[in-house]
Amino acid sequence: MQLIAKLGILADAAKYDASCASSGAPKRSSKGRDGLGATNGMGICHSYTPDGRCVSLLKVLLTNFCLYDCQYCVNRRTSNVPRARFTPEEVVRLTLDFYRRNCISGLFLSSGIIRSADYTMEQLIRVARLLREEHEFRGYIHLKTIPDADPLLIEEAGRLADRLSVNIELPTDESLQLLAPEKKASTIRLAMGTIHQGQLAVAGERNAPRFTPAGQSTQLIVGADSTDDHTILGNAQALYQGYALKRVYYSAFSPIPDSPSSVPLAAPPLLREHRLYQADFLMRGYGYSAGELLREAGNLALDIDPKLAWALANREVFPLDVNRAEPALLARIPGIGLRSVQRLVALRRERRIRYDDLVQLRCVLDKARPFIVTSDYRPPEAEVRSGLLRARLREPQAPQQMGLWA
Amino acid sequence: MxxxxxxxxxxxxxxxxxxxxxxxxxxxxxxxxxxxxxxxxxxxxxxxxxxxxxxxxxxxxxxxxxxxxxxxxxxxxxxxxxxxxxxxxxxxxxxxxxxxxxxxxxxxxxxxxxxxAHHLHAFVRFVPLPPQLAEHLQLDLVAFHEPAHDILHSASEHFAERLGRQRWLIATPEDGIRYDGNALDYRKQCPEQWQQWAQQADDPDGELWPTYYRHTFNPARVNPGALAQHMPGRFWRHLPEGALIGQLVGQAQRGKQRDGQAAEVASQGGKRIVPRGQSGPL
Incomplete structure (x- = not known):
């Protein structure tokens, strides 16, 4: 099979993985040296596909032959899809060619499970080793980790790659048993633990070899089973705390060709995915806890964002005086982001903050107005009940089409 | 005054x-x-x-x-x-x-x-010159780019870090910059010859990247607004994947949304896998 035909099949097979980040790698430069590639901690999105997703890395599978039968996966062994396999040298050639053209900042390599978990992991490592050692490639490398692989192999991968990821895929053990019978929650967590231990071993040691400097990440599929957002966010929080994960990715389940009846054949729940990302960002960047964002079982509201939802549920905190409130509290005002908080704090050292300043800072005042006090403004809505405010602030929803049999 | x-x-x-x-x-x-x-x-x-x-x-x-x-x-x-x-x-x-x-x-x-500057780092696309021409011009990679502000000089060091000893040039309608593996040569007026080299480069391996782009796109998630917000239309004509955007959006909206697979893959014969030790239909 020609390289271009393989590329088509193995890119198509890899697109269900959401992650394409190239950020967080240490500073490396090839200036005046042999080899190719640089990283500086900042990710670059070299293109965007018409689904609005960033293309930062060459994201392919080494092969889409797979012994597993995970129901949600297009590459499961019972799926009727064309199969292909790259040689490690072919992946290296594609990576270097696309990198020279400035189409990508690195490689995200994953694979179906062939022969055994160890064999598959060895093949992934071989690609990374060829790139790093033979071609002195200093760009970004993200390797998918095969959970059942020998911990020694996982450690080897961690020394070559900037990021490793082990996908949880389904948020509960029951769903895994049902939809991915060959996978086990316990081995997935063991692999995460191996990576975390590897990171801890070099932390604070300046001369130690680097180990996954851009951290580890995972992915959860949303909407393939019936798990609610409360469970998903709780899981994510436990992963951030327990394994110091850099990112949890949420992937709205996207219907696959030749779909088995065990998973839905419906449009991907993109808005739900978006709300989960917003909630996740509030946990990582703003200091909200999962329990604050969703107090009881159920899903995040779709018609308002989770920050506004929290503010509406905690009216006693507001209105906040923008001239006095602690920065951490300012960041909890709907419509005022972290960047604006920094700017407000800088500005209020010089003088009192007026309503017009928030306009100049391009804060989303429609959202912020009921929750703020400035030197020249008090919200008349301070007394308005949350239910009414919500009705005023909710985002218009696309009409739900009725099911044929509903 | x-x-x-x-x-x-x-x-x-x-x-x-x-x-x-x-x-x-x-x-x-x-x-x-x-x-x-x-x-x-x-x-x-x-x-x-x-x-x-x-x-x-x-x-x-x-x-x-x-x-x-x-x-x-x-x-x-x-x-x-x-x-x-x-x-x-x-x-x-x-x-x-x-x-x-x-x-x-x-x-x-x-x-x-x-x-x-970030757009420059993201959307410049180099074309590799064939070995003979590269030797003749002392130049490995060429690109044509149209920045909206005067960032070429201050933002191009980035490519020297990425490309090691490769020799490259970026031409724009206004200015241009060339790197010989050691030093940057910035011209406020881009030499016409540079512009010609950059715009007329042959690219026999050029189909690989558009192929990847077509297949990494998931038509079930089509969202052209998000694309235009992050990658302004003015850059599309110098991107090898630019011409594909309209075509892919059109196909997706005409019913490809049901699943994520590209038409070229769906039309090929599939293969189910029988694990070793098992036989017969699964």
Whole structure:
């Protein structure tokens, strides 16, 4: 099979993985040296596909032959899809060619499970080793980790790659048993633990070899089973705390060709995915806890964002005086982001903050107005009940089409 | 009215602004323009000679901000900077902060300029020259790019870090930059030859990247608005994948949304896998 035909099949097979980040790698430069590639901690999105997703890395599978039968996966062994396999040298050639053209900042390599978990992991490592050692490639490398692989192999991968990821895929053990019978929650967590231990071993040691400097990440599929957002966010929080994960990715389940009846054949729940990302960002960047964002079982509201939802549920905190409130509290005002908080704090050292300043800072005042006090403004809505405010602030929803049999 | 031309060069502007400020000349009495002045009401008076008596103290960070904002192509390009400088020098630091009207425009320009540098790093596409031509021209990679602001000179070092000993050039309709593996050669006027090399390069392996782009796209998630927001349409014509965008959106909206697979893959024969030790249909 020609390289271009393989590329088509193995890119198509890899697109269900959401992650394409190239950020967080240490500073490396090839200036005046042999080899190719640089990283500086900042990710670059070299293109965007018409689904609005960033293309930062060459994201392919080494092969889409797979012994597993995970129901949600297009590459499961019972799926009727064309199969292909790259040689490690072919992946290296594609990576270097696309990198020279400035189409990508690195490689995200994953694979179906062939022969055994160890064999598959060895093949992934071989690609990374060829790139790093033979071609002195200093760009970004993200390797998918095969959970059942020998911990020694996982450690080897961690020394070559900037990021490793082990996908949880389904948020509960029951769903895994049902939809991915060959996978086990316990081995997935063991692999995460191996990576975390590897990171801890070099932390604070300046001369130690680097180990996954851009951290580890995972992915959860949303909407393939019936798990609610409360469970998903709780899981994510436990992963951030327990394994110091850099990112949890949420992937709205996207219907696959030749779909088995065990998973839905419906449009991907993109808005739900978006709300989960917003909630996740509030946990990582703003200091909200999962329990604050969703107090009881159920899903995040779709018609308002989770920050506004929290503010509406905690009216006693507001209105906040923008001239006095602690920065951490300012960041909890709907419509005022972290960047604006920094700017407000800088500005209020010089003088009192007026309503017009928030306009100049391009804060989303429609959202912020009921929750703020400035030197020249008090919200008349301070007394308005949350239910009414919500009705005023909710985002218009696309009409739900009725099911044929509903 | 004092009319000045700094040739869109920051160092020149800085000298002029320093002189003006030392003579305490008000921002409304000075104007910068390119070439001849067409403002009939402006009776040009010359820039005073020598330094005046006003000694301004300005925060160290301001100079860097002015230099960055000076790369912005737009109305009042240099006058705005002088107004900021004048206000800060007279003790009003809000003129450089985003909450103030003037400061907000300054910060907006800085943001646009750094965004445009980021666009350069993201959307430049090099074409590798064939070995013989590369040897002849002493050049491995060429690219053509159309930045909206004057960022080429300050933002191109990035490619020397990425590409090691590769020799490359980036041509634009205005300026150009070339790297010989050791040093950068920046030209304010891009040589015509550079533009020709960059725009007429042959690319026999050029189909690989558009193939990848077609297949990494998931038609079930089509969202053209998000694409246009992050990758403005003005860049599409120099991107090898640019021509595909409309086509892919069209196909997706005509019913490909049901699943994520590309049509070219769906039309190929599939293969189910039988694990070793098992036989017969699964």
């Amino acid at each position: 004092i009319a000045l031309d700094c040739g869109n060069d920051f160092a020149t502007w800085r000298e002029q602004a320093r002189t003006l400020l030392s003579h305490n000349i008000d921002p409304c009495d000075v104007v910068w323009a390119q070439g001849l002045m067409h403002d009939l009401l402006a009776l040009p008076t010359p820039l005073p000679t020598g330094r005046g008596s006003f000694r301004a103290r300005i925060p160290a960070a301001l100079l860097g901000q002015l230099e960055q904002a000076g790369r912005y192509r737009g109305d009042q390009r240099w006058s705005l900077l002088y107004e900021v400088l004048w206000r800060v020098a007279h003790g009003d630091r809000t003129a450089m902060l985003a909450g103030d009207r003037l400061g907000s425009e300054l910060q907006r320009r800085i943001k646009q300029v750094s965004r445009e």
